[in-house]
Amino acid sequence: MFHAFDTKTDGRALDRAQWMAVLARAPLALIEPALGAHAHAEPRWLRAPETGLVMVQGRAGGTGERFNVGEVTVTRCALRLADVGGAVGVAYVLGRSHRQAQLAAVADALMQDPERQAALNAQLLVPVQRHLAEQRAQRHARAQSSKVEFFTVARESGGADEEEGEE
Amino acid sequence: MNTQDLSKLGAGFSEAAIGSQSVFRAALQALSYPGRVTALPHDAQTPSHGHSASAALLLALLDPDCTLWLSPALAGSDAAAWLRFHTGCVLVDAAADAQFAWVAQGDECPPLEDFAMGSETYPDQSATCVIDVEAFESGTSRGWTLRGPGIAGSTALAVHGLPGNDPAAFAAQWSANNAAFPRGVDLFLVAPREIVGLPRTTRIDNPTTMEA
Numbered sequence: 001m002f003h004a005f006d007t008k009t010d011g012r013a014l015d016r017a018q019w020m021a022v023l024a025r026a027p028l029a030l031i032e033p034a035l036g037a038h039a040h041a042e043p044r045w046l047r048a049p050e051t052g053l054v055m056v057q058g059r060a061g062g063t064g065e066r067f068n069v070g071e072v073t074v075t076r077c078a079l080r081l082a083d084v085g086g087a088v089g090v091a092y093v094l095g096r097s098h099r100q101a102q103l104a105a106v107a108d109a110l111m112q113d114p115e116r117q118a119a120l121n122a123q124l125l126v127p128v129q130r131h132l133a134e135q136r137a138q139r140h141a142r143a144q145s146s147k148v149e150f151f152t153v154a155r156e157s158g159g160a161d162e163e164e165g166e167e
Numbered sequence: 168m169n170t171q172d173l174s175k176l177g178a179g180f181s182e183a184a185i186g187s188q189s190v191f192r193a194a195l196q197a198l199s200y201p202g203r204v205t206a207l208p209h210d211a212q213t214p215s216h217g218h219s220a221s222a223a224l225l226l227a228l229l230d231p232d233c234t235l236w237l238s239p240a241l242a243g244s245d246a247a248a249w250l251r252f253h254t255g256c257v258l259v260d261a262a263a264d265a266q267f268a269w270v271a272q273g274d275e276c277p278p279l280e281d282f283a284m285g286s287e288t289y290p291d292q293s294a295t296c297v298i299d300v301e302a303f304e305s306g307t308s309r310g311w312t313l314r315g316p317g318i319a320g321s322t323a324l325a326v327h328g329l330p331g332n333d334p335a336a337f338a339a340q341w342s343a344n345n346a347a348f349p350r351g352v353d354l355f356l357v358a359p360r361e362i363v364g365l366p367r368t369t370r371i372d373n374p375t376t377m378e379a
Contacts, residue, residue: 046178047178047179048183087174088174
C-alpha cells in the first residue's frame with residue numbers, strides 16, 4: 001500500500017497524481033469532516049460511481065517478468081463541482097465504497113483550485129499521510145515481532161583449517 | 168495511456184441503463200422501418216461538434232470492444248474525447264478497420280465500399296455508419312422512393328445535406344451496396360434530433376429524383 005508517490009516531497013506541494021494517490025487511500029472518517037459542506041453537496045456526475053475489477057500485475061522482486069497477481073475491486077467516478085470553475089474531480093479507489101470514491105473525487109476537484117489548495121493540504125492531505133504512515137509503522141512492527149534472527153558461526157577470514165596448518 | 172482534458176466534457180445519460188435503452192429502442196425502430204423519420208429523445212450533454220442525436224446514438228451503441236472511425240471534423244474534437252471517456256471505444260485512423268463510423272455534416276464521406284463490408288460467411292462483421300445530414304422531409308414526391316423489407320409498398324423520403332451534397336452519387340453508391348448483399352454497410356442518417364435507418368436491404372428506386 002505504499003508507493004513511489006509517498007516519497008518525501010521536501011515541502012514542495014504535491015502534484016495531482018500524488019494527491020490523487022493519497023486521496024484514494026484516505027479513510028472516510030478523515031475525508032468526510034475535512035470537506036465540510038462540500039461532502040454533502042450534490043455533485044454533477046460525469047461518470048456516476050461504478051465498481052469493477054482491475055487486474056493487478058506485479059514483478060517478482062520488482063524487476064522480474066510481469067505476472068498477474070490477481071483482480072481487485074475498484075470503484076471509480078468523475079464529477080464536476082459548480083463552484084470550482086467547473087473543475088473535474090476523478091477518483092479510483094480500492095473497494096466498493098461509492099461514498100469514498102465520491103469524496104475523493106470532490107477533494108480532487110477542490111485541490112485544483114489554487115486558493116483552496118493550501119488549506120486542504122493542511123486539513124486533509126497531511127492528516128491522511130500521517131494516518132498512512134502510522135498504519136505502515138504498525139504493520140511493520142507487527143511483521144517485526146515475527147522476525148527470526150538466524151545466528152551462524154561466522155568463519156573468520158582465513159578459516160580454522162589453515163590456521164591449524166600454520167601451527 | 169493518453170490523458171485528456173476533462174474540463175469541457177459533458178455528462179452521459181443521467182440514467183445509463185434507461186437512457187441507452189430508450190435510444191437503442193429508437194435505433195431498432197428506425198432500422199425496422201427503413202426510411203421512417205424516428206425521433207431520438209435523450210438527456211445526454213452531447214459535445215458541440217456533430218449532431219446531438221448521433222452522439223447519443225453512438226453513446227448507446229458503443230462499448231470498449233468497438234472500433235470507431237471519425238470524419239476529419241470530428242476526429243480530435245470534443246466529440247472524440249466525449250465518446251472515448253463515456254464508452255471506452257477504440258478510435259481508428261483507417262475507415263476500413265472501423266465497426267462504426269461517424270461522418271459530420273459537411274465532411275466528405277469515404278466511398279461506402281471503403282468501410283468494412285463483412286464477408287459472405289460473416290456479413291455481420293460490416294460497419295455501421297452514422298452520417299449527419301441537415302434535415303429530412305418524408306412523404307414528398309421530390310425525394311427518394313424506398314422499397315425493401317420493413318416497408319409496406321414504398322415510402323418517400325427526401326434528405327437534405329447529404330455528404331458532398333450529391334444525392335445522385337450517394338444513391339449510386341447505395342445501389343452498389345445493395346448489390347453486394349449479404350455483404351454491405353448499414354446506415355443511420357441523422358438530423359439534429361431525428362434519425363432514419365437505411366439497412367443494406369433497402370433499395371432506392373429513383374436515385375436521380377432528389378435535388379441537392
